[in-house]
Amino acid sequence: MSVRSSSVAIVVAVAVAGLVTALKDRPALRDMLGFHWVSEPAPQFMLMGRVTGPEDSPKPHVDVQAIADRLQAATLVAPLPQDGEEAENQVTVAQAGQQQPNVQPASPAQPKVDESALRYFASRGDTARLQAEIARLRALYPNWVPPADPLAIPQGGDKQLEQMWQLYSEGRYAELRKAIADRQASEAQWQPPPDLLDRLDVAEARARLVNASDLKQYATVIQIGANTPSLLTCSDIDVLWRVAEAFAKTDRAPRAQDAYVYILKNCTNPQERLATIQKASALLSYATMQDLLGLERADGNGGREFDSIRNDLARRFVAAGNDDPNLAVAPTYLSIVQRLAETEGLASDSLLLGWYQLRRENYADAEKWFRAAREKEDTALASQGLALALIAGKKPQEAEDVIYKWRGASKDATATYLAATANLMALQPPANLSEEVLSRVATEVIARKYVPTAQQFGWFARTLNQPQTAARWFETALRWKPDDEPSAYGLAITRQQLRDRAGVAEIQRLWAGRSERIAQLGETTSRTTTMPPLPAAGQTLAPEAAPPTVVRAPTEPPERESPPARVEALRQPVMQTVTVRRGARQLRGCTTTVNAELLDPETALSRGWCLMDINRPMEAAKAFEAALAAPNRKTREDAAYGQSLAYLRAGLSNNAAVAATKAPQTQQRAAELQVAILADRALAAFDAKRYREALIYLDQRAQLRQEPIDLLVLRGYAYLNMKMYGDAERIFTAAAATGSKDANRGLADLKASTHPDTVD
Known part of the structure; x- marks a missing residue:
């Protein structure tokens, strides 16, 4: 090796060492040398690891020899002539410090630059890839000057290659593969441009990934993405979305979140960022979405970049709360949906709030919103x-x-x-x-x-x-x-x-x-x-062919025009119809208020009878309730009997019926209670103007015991109010024959109703 060559090699080695150190933070230098992370100068999402960004990009593989060759070629290029000097008299950069006379540098032959890709990208309007291709060619050919108008590049260079680029641009990848194979068969020395092959491989991988995504073959989507990392960049956001969806659909939500985080950290297109949040919200949980929304940026107008979809996000989050009763949606989102329900008038917003409140057992609020929804639709x-x-x-x-x-x-x-x-x-x-x-x-x-x-x-x-x-x-x-x-x-x-x-x-x-x-x-x-037990009120129950007899509830007849019946005089405590047999009771001490639950059952029973004697039935009912806890069967029977009597005296016949079921009763007591309860129910139905129902209770009572005059008069007034005048007259006449003043008054009321003109 000559001294000149050795000097050049030393300079190149030093330059390479410094270059390798600087590559990470010098994207412009990478572009000039034709070194790219992927096919474009953007960081990529790594499927097999965590999300990467500009600050923690994967380390590239550095081809030191290739870079050295490019640097050496660059040092041997002669500078342009200046001030009339001849180019051949100039020295190289490597010889600037030590000129050697009579040594002339060899001018390296410049290969022909293939600009067909430039024309292709320009024709497609793909500015990003056009610039990437220019940077690549500049690194390969330092003296090459890109054309001002790539579309003006003549097409007469390599017609077959231009046709191949055309097939690529039209997505006809199978035909392109065949065209390449045919030309290689006919021209043994011809090799397709590596850039074309790389781009074809990536394009075919992308087509397979999209097809697998459309067919919901999510494992295939992830595998293709892992094998083709150059697809996973901001320049092809749709592929990133599809990979994220594949992760979510295969129960790998954290990896899906990584993909969306990568987009929000690295990609800048506002529309794509907005769409990313929309897509993520349909796949990820409420809590995960709050993390993604934490990456939201200001929009430059005093707002936030996702404000335009804030309402829809709030609706989606409240709907998520409907599915999970344990999910506490932030009050901010609930307020948004409530405002929308009140201002936009959509039934769907009211329904969202109704179901949300129902799942949290806020029944009053749920009823309010469901009613609002029904009013709208x-x-x-x-x-x-x-x-x-x-x-x-x-x-x-x-x-x-x-x-x-x-x-x-x-x-x-x-x-x-x-x-x-x-x-x-x-x-x-x-x-x-x-x-x-x-x-x-x-x-x-x-x-x-x-x-x-x-x-x-x-x-x-x-x-x-x-x-x-x-x-x-x-x-x-x-x-x-x-x-x-x-x-x-x-x-x-x-x-x-x-x-x-x-x-x-x-x-x-x-x-x-x-x-x-x-x-x-x-x-x-x-x-x-044993008195029949009654089911608990409010019990939620579940369905099946029907009995031959259907229970029919009495319907309320129209009110008569005659004066209302006067039955107040007939009201005597139904307790008088019950024969009460009980042992001695203590009268002293029950005038003061005592918590019956603190008494032993026997004492509570005695106190209950004492309270009945001084006409405090509701307190007596509580005392009898405490006595029901007695281990002695006789005490329980007396307590249930006494509580039934207490409720009857208070006018609570239904409660009395329930109380009677709390312990078995003798036939005599059961009959007495049944008679008293039916009489009380007849009076209550009459007061409520349910006259037919009152007659039913009276008929049932009459089957058990002969009807007294006061209830006979009540029956007559029920007939009178139902305008069954013949039956009313028969009943009043029979009762009046016993000397009943109430029956005579009933006859007068009957006459006033049927012959009002004859009444003085």
Whole structure:
């Protein structure tokens, strides 16, 4: 090697060493040397590791020899002539410090520059890749000057190559592969430009990735992306989106988040950044989205770059809260959706808020928003939500009415309607249902074979003292679901009430070892009667063919024009119809207020009777409740009996019926309570102007005990208000024959109603 060559080599080696150190922070230098991270000067997203950015880009592979060759070629290029000097008299950069006379540098031959790619990128309007190609050619050919107008580059150089670029630009990759192979076969020395081959490989990989993404072959998408990292740059944002989606769809949310973070940290196109957040919000969790939104930038106008989609994001986040009741959505987003619901008037916004509040058991707020949604647009979803809120709020009657129209819209709507019917029939006190409502509820129960409502129909019939109807409902529920123990128990006590001993024995045989209360029922039949238990109010129940008899609730007749009946004088405490037998009780000490729960059962029982004697029934009821905890069976029986009497005196007949079920009662006590409860219910129905219902209670009572004159007069007034004047006259006349002043007053009211002109 000559001294000159050795000097050049030393200079080149030093330059290379410095260059390798500077490459990381000198993108312009990389471009000049034709060294690129990928096919364009932008950082790339690494699939196999964490997200990379400008500050932590992957280390490149440095071809030192190639760089040395380029530097050496650059040092041997003679500078342009200056001040009339001849070019051949100039020395090279390497010889500037030590000139050697009579040594002339050899002028290296410049290869012909292939500018076909420049023309191609210019014709496509791909400015980024055009500039990358110019930088590459400058690094290869330092003296090359790019054309001012790449489109003006003549096409006469290599027609076949230009056709190949054309095939590439049109995406006809298979034809391009064939054209390359054909030319290599015909021209053994011809080699396609490496840039064309690289770009073709990448383009084919991209096409495969997009196809796999469209076919939801997400594992293939990830594999292609890993094998072709040059695709994963900001210049092809769609590929990054597809890779992120593939990660999310394969349960690798953290890697999907990495991809979106890479975009938001490195890519600057505003529209693409906005679309990135939109796509991410459809795939990632609420918490992850808050991290991504932390990378939001100012828009330069005093706002934030994602303000235009803030409303939609808030809606999406509230919807996520609907799916997960444990997710606490930020109040800011709830406020946005609430403002939208109030200002834009969309039913969908009100529905979002309704479901969000319902899932968090804020039933009043949920009801408010569901009602608002139904006012804007009555849909199955809005009605279903409102019905659920009403059921939870102990309003099953309105819930049934709201959802009935949409009961067949979906499986969820049907389930909601049936739940409403079960809770409606389980109300305590029983709801006053019209014939229409009872009929349609029964029809749906039959069609759906819904056991819970069928069972509740049985209990409902028992409250109306219709044991035959109740038995049929319980039997029907058991046909649909033979292992429904509550229906079996209801049927057993109903058959016991009907004195069907064989029927009770059969149920006990079928349920032997499965129900203790059914087994114990027979033990008390000879000396006690167990009052039917009533289902808890507000109980949510579930459906199934219908019994031959449907319970019908009495409908309210039109009000009569005659003066209202005066029945206040008839009101005597129903307690007077009950024979009370109890032991000695302590009268002293019950005038002061005492927490009955702190007393022992026997003391609480005595205090209860004492409070009854001084007419403080509600306090007595609490004392009897405490006495029900006694281990002694007799004490429990007396406590249940006393609590029933207390509630009757307070006018709470339904509570009295429930209290009577808390312990078995003797037949005499059970009959006394039944008579008193029916009388009280008749008076309550009359006061509520449900005259037909009052007559039903009176008829039921009359089957147990002869009707006293005061209730006979009440019956006459019920007939009078229903304009059944013949029956009213018959009843009043019979009662007046006993000397009843109230009956005579009833005859006068009857005359005033039928012959108003003859009344003085």
